[in-house]
């Protein structure tokens with residue numbers, strides 16, 4: 082069985098989770114290949130894969146614009162089976178309809194969706210999750226990804242049902258994609274902090290950053306993924322009107338500390354995170 086993973090990941094979360102899947106599938110004897118979704122990627126060889134997996138982070142309750150565009154560029158492939166692996170910062174069902182546009186595009190090209198897996202990983206925008214939260218999320222993913230990967234191996238159905246609230250929210254917030262090229266023009270570098278390493282330009286999946294005189298210059302093609310500002314080693318990038326939501330620096334993803342309790346879960350949607358952890362094999366005590 083040949084499985085082709087096509088993954089977009091700005092801060093590495095989706096890629097990490099997709100890797101858990103590919104490791105398990107490889108253990109089972111599947112031949113796995115992973116390609117990153119970027120503007121300069123070579124056309125992936127979808128035709129020779131038995132199963133296609135598309136990985137993406139939820140952006141404004143939708144798949145990111147570049148992932149939808151990637152799907153538009155895929156060849157027609159009658160009856161090609163695909164699965165989706167997505168990550169988001171909050172464990173809310175309002176994220177459940179995020180693949181709608183993607184699914185519509187792929188259906189027209191003859192692809193057949195078999196399932197969708199949703200994992201919660203730390204925010205790369207909005208606020209920084211604590212190291213304890215990141216550790217719990219990562220443990221949750223490690224607990225359940227192997228069983229989910231086995232579903233792909235067996236070609237099992239694993240559909241995610243979206244309620245009306247998710248469908249409506251996705252529709253309304255989709256406007257974010259239209260606004261991002263404009264909001265992206267407000268991204269700026271703090272000259273006094275920039276160390277001219279060029280990491281932002283190298284990591285931008287849209288090739289939207291050019292280094293001029295040692296400083297990044299932002300173009301008109303931003304999708305707001307925050308690969309530049311999240312990964313900047315000097316935290317030198319301000320993301321315009323979104324700056325209050327900027328998160329900088331990789332998470333540690335250590336194993337959870339001994340004795341973590343519900344008190345270590347963030348206040349924001351605490352009940353939903355506790356439920357998510359329980360559903361992914363982590364029972365947290367009250368005290």
Ligand SMILES: Cc1cc2nc3c(=O)[nH]c(=O)nc-3n(C[C@H](O)[C@H](O)[C@H](O)COP(=O)(O)O)c2cc1C
Pocket residue numbers: 089090091092093094095096137138139140141142143168169170171172176201202203204205206304305306307
């Ligand atoms: C522009 C943008 C929009 C986002 N929108 C959502 C959202 O609607 N819901 C959510 O739970 N997380 C949202 N997030 C958080 C990411 O989905 C989450 O941190 C994800 O794991 C990042 O994965 P990556 O490292 O693979 O890019 C958003 C992040 C960005 C940058």
